[in-house]
Amino acid sequence: MFDRLLDSQPYSLRQVEKDALLLPALKDLTRFHYERCQPYAQIVDAAWGGVQDWQGLSDVPFLPVQIFKEHALTSTTAPSMILQSSGTTGQTPSQIFVDSETAERQSRALVSTLRPILGDSRLPFLAIDTKDVIKPNNLTARGAGVLGMMKFGARATFALTSDLEMDEATVRRFVESNRGRPFLLFGFTFLVWTKLFGQFANGELDLSDAILIHSGGWKKLEDQKVSSAVFRASLRQRFNLTKIFNFYGFVEQIGSMFVEGPGGFLYPPNFTDVIVRRPGSWEVAEDGEEGVLQILSLLPKSYPGHNVLTEDRGTIVTTDGGLGNRLGKAISIAGRVAKAELRGCSDVIAAETVPQATR
Amino acid sequence: MNSMLFEAEGRRSDISAHVLRARIDASRLSLPAPFDPDRVSLVASIADVIVRWKGDVAPGIKYLGFWTRRAALRHLERNFLERCPADTLSRPRGMVFHLPPKNVETIFLYSWILSYLAGNANIVRMPQAVGGDVMRVLDRVIAALDAAHDPSQMFVHYPADNDLSEMISAHSDARVVWGGDAKIATFERMPLRNGGKSIWFGDRxxxxxxxxxxxxxxxxxxxxxxxxxxxxxxxxxxxxxxxxxxxxxxxxxxxxxxxxxxxxxxxxxxxxxxxxxxxxxxxxxxxxxxxxxxxxxxxxxxxxxxxxxxxxxxxxxxxxxxxxxxxxxxxxxxxxxxxxxxxxxxxxxxxxxxxxxxxxxxxxxxxxxxxxxxxxxxxVGLALEFDSIWDGYDILMETTRLCRVG
Incomplete structure (x- = not known):
């Protein structure tokens, strides 16, 4: 099943066909994790009434993605790698246990998803990041992304130094030596914007042969009033860079990428799917209605991350729209869900406290 | 560092630390005995106003109106006097410094009302913004205090500033700190005048x-x-x-x-x-x-x-x-x-x-x-109804002192 889904073109299935293929596979995966991960089984029992003969994709148990910050959930006895969410300062990061089987599934999925963009040959690869990001243990989402993409690159070159400064000479040399053939740029959106775009002047670098794949929260960019359209237009103007692909993904489902396609929407490849839910009641929202994104993926076998409710808001724009021959769902993402500020007797921060040292 | 003094009709005025200190020191000089009739009447006027409000009244405000009725205050007074030992006079402590929680907005009113009924001068550190209904009540209180020419009750706001908190503490005879353990830890380091009394409301x-x-x-x-x-x-x-x-x-x-x-x-x-x-x-x-x-x-x-x-x-x-x-x-x-x-x-x-x-x-x-x-x-159902005995403290007793007369 999984193989069949991977070998087909990533957006080739009509939603009904996709549902029919994903449902049994997802049910199998749920049982698989239920038998191997006790805390997961306890959740399925207490919150979902145990393992059942679920009739639709939306009936299959999901986990809120933050649960991976609170529990080390694993279904493998031989993890080879532990991924961590980058996590804001002070937050506990997610811990994702990956074994060799799941790692292999992830990289096959990546190949399947990116083949239409990158073709079959390995491309020269410039990571808009530092080589320190691919530490062998406790990889962050950024590191895992770079590591995953390195499989496509002939040999990776890193554009940033250890302290995240632009290594201009290296970048110029890389671009110069790959003139006239396609090459791959990959990085977090914010780093691409602040470092690559920010450090070179108009016309200083010719990136007309480059294919940029980027991801990561837009929040920091939105804070600087940089929209997706501004981002694209600016890179085009400065570097003549036109092949730009944003994708949606997160560390708890590494390997599942919703790449930007026709209409500027994001598309789940065949082995994944997306459901939008109404916050609170958690009923499935109508197409066109904004809600919280739930992402299903057949990749995770070493940890029960195959069906997670994210903290991201989004909308299913079309189903089987057929734009650019893409079937299945097309989504747009609106940002993070709002955090609550609860009132209470306890002053949340001791705002009275002025640090003694500064007095 | 200046602070903002809450005045009638929602006005605010700047008051320097120097002027504030002088006003605090002057305030304790002429205080009434607990349950002074004029003070009781002023508090009861809160209930009168709330009862007459049109439209929806938030449950917290409705309860405040119930709590400040003249009959309720009489009951509070009787109860208080009954607990005073024979041959003993109950007297206000002097200047009381209130630090209400930022978020549960009606608490500062109860804290102030009890200490006011006890006969004290009071200074309340307010949050920067107060909700509409609560502000209406406070406006009413301030207007009534103005009409009574009573400058001994102050509602102020100032940003986090240990120097000002230290000054006010050093010129206060008692202090009521709401808002949890972290806030208590900050104020514990600030002594009161003549080793005065603090009441702490920690995390519960x-x-x-x-x-x-x-x-x-x-x-x-x-x-x-x-x-x-x-x-x-x-x-x-x-x-x-x-x-x-x-x-x-x-x-x-x-x-x-x-x-x-x-x-x-x-x-x-x-x-x-x-x-x-x-x-x-x-x-x-x-x-x-x-x-x-x-x-x-x-x-x-x-x-x-x-x-x-x-x-x-x-x-x-x-x-x-x-x-x-x-x-x-x-x-x-x-x-x-x-x-x-x-x-x-x-x-x-x-x-x-x-x-x-x-x-x-x-x-x-x-x-x-x-x-x-x-x-x-x-x-069940009464959890949020404020009581003059709260978190183990009898707030009227804590904000008064006893004088034996033999």
Whole structure:
């Protein structure tokens, strides 16, 4: 099943066909994790009434993605790698246990998803990041992304130094030596914007042969009033860079990428799917209605991350729209869900406290 | 550093630390005895105003109106005088410095009213912004104080500033600090005038205990009434008031009583929905995560997470429940008997709301608890009703001093 889904073109299935293929596979995966991960089984029992003969994709148990910050959930006895969410300062990061089987599934999925963009040959690869990001243990989402993409690159070159400064000479040399053939740029959106775009002047670098794949929260960019359209237009103007692909993904489902396609929407490849839910009641929202994104993926076998409710808001724009021959769902993402500020007797921060040292 | 003095009709004026200090020092020089008739009348005028308000009045304000009625104040006074020993005079302490919590907005009014009735001069450190209804009450109070030419009552705001807090403390005879342990730690370092008295309101949490058999025997109307009162206790301040319950202990057996408890939880959710209580999507996810996390840790046999208002986790083994998620999250724990609750109580428990027990049973449970913690047992529905005896303190007694006359 999984193989069949991977070998087909990533957006080739009509939603009904996709549902029919994903449902049994997802049910199998749920049982698989239920038998191997006790805390997961306890959740399925207490919150979902145990393992059942679920009739639709939306009936299959999901986990809120933050649960991976609170529990080390694993279904493998031989993890080879532990991924961590980058996590804001002070937050506990997610811990994702990956074994060799799941790692292999992830990289096959990546190949399947990116083949239409990158073709079959390995491309020269410039990571808009530092080589320190691919530490062998406790990889962050950024590191895992770079590591995953390195499989496509002939040999990776890193554009940033250890302290995240632009290594201009290296970048110029890389671009110069790959003139006239396609090459791959990959990085977090914010780093691409602040470092690559920010450090070179108009016309200083010719990136007309480059294919940029980027991801990561837009929040920091939105804070600087940089929209997706501004981002694209600016890179085009400065570097003549036109092949730009944003994708949606997160560390708890590494390997599942919703790449930007026709209409500027994001598309789940065949082995994944997306459901939008109404916050609170958690009923499935109508197409066109904004809600919280739930992402299903057949990749995770070493940890029960195959069906997670994210903290991201989004909308299913079309189903089987057929734009650019893409079937299945097309989504747009609106940002993070709002955090609550609860009132209470306890002053949340001791705002009275002025640090003694500064007095 | 200047502070902002709250004046009539919502005006604010700048007041320098120097001027403020002079006013504080002058204020304690001419104080009345507790329950001075003019002061009682001024407080009673709050009730008069609230009663006449048109349109929706927030439950917290409605209760304040009830609490400040002349009859209620007379009762408070009688009760206070009865507790004064013979051959003893009760006198105000002088200048009292109030530091209310930023978020539960009516607290500062109760804190001030009690100390004002006790005869004190008062300075209240206000949050920068106060909600509309509360501001209307405060405006009324300030106007009445102006009319009475009484400059000894001050409501001020200033940004976090230890120097100013230190100055005011050093010129105050007593201090009432609300807002939790972190705030207490800051103010503990600031001495009061002549070794004055501080009252501390630290971090507390609360719980509820129900008799499962009694709940199961309720008819529809009875269950709906209980749900309505329970919902008040939980949702008025997003469950973050110290006296709002986070855990529900059910005396009974899950196989027999769980269905009734679930029906109650459903009705509580509906009540909250009717009140328009809704928290942000991010917190809905946080509640779900807390429920799933309890299941993953083996602390819940069932997670009820599909109602937007109230997420509940069920545990059939008697154990302490300590998840304070807020915004509509209850840990339900089954106990064999009421006595079992005593083993689970902790220092930081404040209010225990109860339903379905004989008064004598609650009395015995209260008597059995000798350790620190638990300042109040009260029926379900009254958790948020402020009482002049709060968190173990009799605030009138604490803000007065006794003088033996022999």
């Amino acid at each position: 949490s609360s719980l509820c205990v129900l008799d499962g058999a009694v709940v199961a025997a309720l008819d529809g109307a009875g269950l709906a009434d209980l749900a309505q009162r329970f919902a008040n206790d939980i949702f008025l301040f997003d469950q973050m008031a110290c006296s709002s319950p986070h855990a529900l202990y059910v005396v009974g057996r899950a196989p027999e009583h769980l269905a009734a408890i679930k029906a109650l939880l459903d009705l509580i959710s509906q009540e909250a929905a009717g009140k328009g209580s809704a928290v942000a999507a991010g917190h809905q996810i946080a509640k779900m995560t807390a429920g799933f996390s309890a299941a993953a840790s083996g602390q819940a046999t069932e997670v009820l997470w599909r109602a937007p208002q109230l997420t509940s986790i069920i545990s059939e083994t008697a154990a302490r429940a300590d998840r304070s998620v807020g915004g509509g999250f209850l840990s339900v724990v089954f106990l064999n008997e009421l006595a079992g609750l005593n083993d689970l109580l902790r220092d930081k428990d404040q209010t225990i709301t109860h339903f379905g027990f004989a008064t004598s049973d609650i009395r015995r449970a209260a008597e059995r608890h000798l350790g620190p913690g638990v300042a109040r047992w009260t029926p």
